[in-house]
Amino acid sequence: MATSGEFRRVFSAFDQDGDGKISMAELRLCMKAALGGDMSAEEVQALMASADADGDGQLDEEEFVRLVREAEAGQEEEGDRCREAFGMYEMQGRGCITPLSLKLMMSRLGLHLDVNECQAMIRRFDLNGDGVLTFYEFKTMMMMA
Structure with missing residues (x-):
């Protein structure tokens, strides 16, 4: 503040x-x-x-x-809501969204994607190229949506 x-x-x-x-x-x-x-x-x-x-x-x-x-x-x-949403996608306790955790959450939402499609989605916002989304990268993605 x-x-x-x-x-x-x-x-x-x-x-x-x-x-x-x-x-x-x-x-x-x-x-x-x-x-x-x-x-x-x-x-x-x-x-x-x-x-x-x-x-x-x-x-x-x-x-x-x-x-x-x-x-x-x-x-x-807004940051609190974003952190809550991030927690829903980050299911494996790794502090990041992996292609598998994204696939699982998307299935719960009724969107059935394969791992390759999830990897492609992550790549669009994976700023450091590690293949997963950190909270910062997820927040950036949410602001672009």
Whole structure:
């Protein structure tokens, strides 16, 4: 979790005109830089509305910190769900998803694949080339889905 000083630095970076508030335009520009993609005006407006407690159409530092903390909490919750899902696929106690454990889980889900098909699925996200999926590789795969 970020510290108060880190929040202040990020807030200052978003508050490009230095007026102590983050406008929709500033939020959209910084989200584009942070995410590497453009958010629609509607998405930025919804994000702003969800955090703008005083309804002035801008985020002060307190509103901004609350928004960031909620986003961090959501990421932690998402990580917990991802870890739970990983545990369902990782059945052999090895701390990774093997072609066989993937095959077994896919069978439980009603998808009957052979080991070669499971190996091919793993290869797509096997970043270190060891033939299995670590939690990090699984999480990357889930974000791409």
